[in-house]
Amino acid sequence: MKPELFKVTPACQAVTEILSRVGDKWTVLVVSYLGNGPMRFNELRRTVTGISQKMLTTTLRSLERDGFVLRTVYPGVPAKVEYQLTDLGCDLLVPVRGLSAWAIANEQRVKNARLQYDAAQNPECAQAAE
């Protein structure tokens, strides 16, 4: 059950960095939707419930900069901009979905652990008025 010895090398810096990028509030959601095919800005805005215009722009710019997303502008009035995953973006989707699958499969175990922990901390004196 115990996994084989894991030597933490300087390469872990890269891991931490990717995790931070991917672990923000909207990145995974946007990338997942884009995994279905190209989408326009406002289409994405409507689909990703709750995202603000600013955060969508920010998220897309980061993804574009890191090479995960391709931004294509079709000139005209009004302007039309389309976003789609690059090959790198599609590649990223694989391990991300691995973690997604784990999260969905183990959601309840984590919730149970929390309930148990919280219950152990507050035996019964939950009045705790202070």
Add this chain to the structure above:
Amino acid sequence: MKPELFKVTPACQAVTEILSRVGDKWTVLVVSYLGNGPMRFNELRRTVTGISQKMLTTTLRSLERDGFVLRTVYPGVPAKVEYQLTDLGCDLLVPVRGLSAWAIANEQRVKNARLQYDAAQNPECAQAAE
């Protein structure tokens, strides 16, 4: 190359939550080291370079609450506390290492994409005195 259609369901909430937990500054690092076997508090503190006492405590408490880490106190003077991964913690290590492997394998592709993007934004005025 394009992955099969991915329907984003409410379950994505669980995904986002796990990603956020795991995507913070220290969690993955601590869990990875703990993957090598049980460790004591200060041992961990020395090993995880740069972590503050507060953040180590906070990170370990969260991990304990979520059922990823088991905390064992050996009474005595001075006190001795040992941390180790639970089964759930070991399980989590699997998809996390998947993403880690991806990050290490693709680090350079991302870096190149960034260089290219930045270069495109700053045509030639790269003196960038900073």
Add this chain to the structure above:
DNA sequence: CCGTATCCTTGTCGATACTG
């Protein structure tokens, strides 16, 4: 339609000091 700019609130993290 597709953004950028600004302000403001909130959360995260680190430094420091102190306790059992």
Add this chain to the structure above:
DNA sequence: CAGTATCGACAAGGATACGG
């Protein structure tokens, strides 16, 4: 040794207004 408590710096995120 293994924490807790407090404070302050800073970054992330959201609301709103404006521009191309």
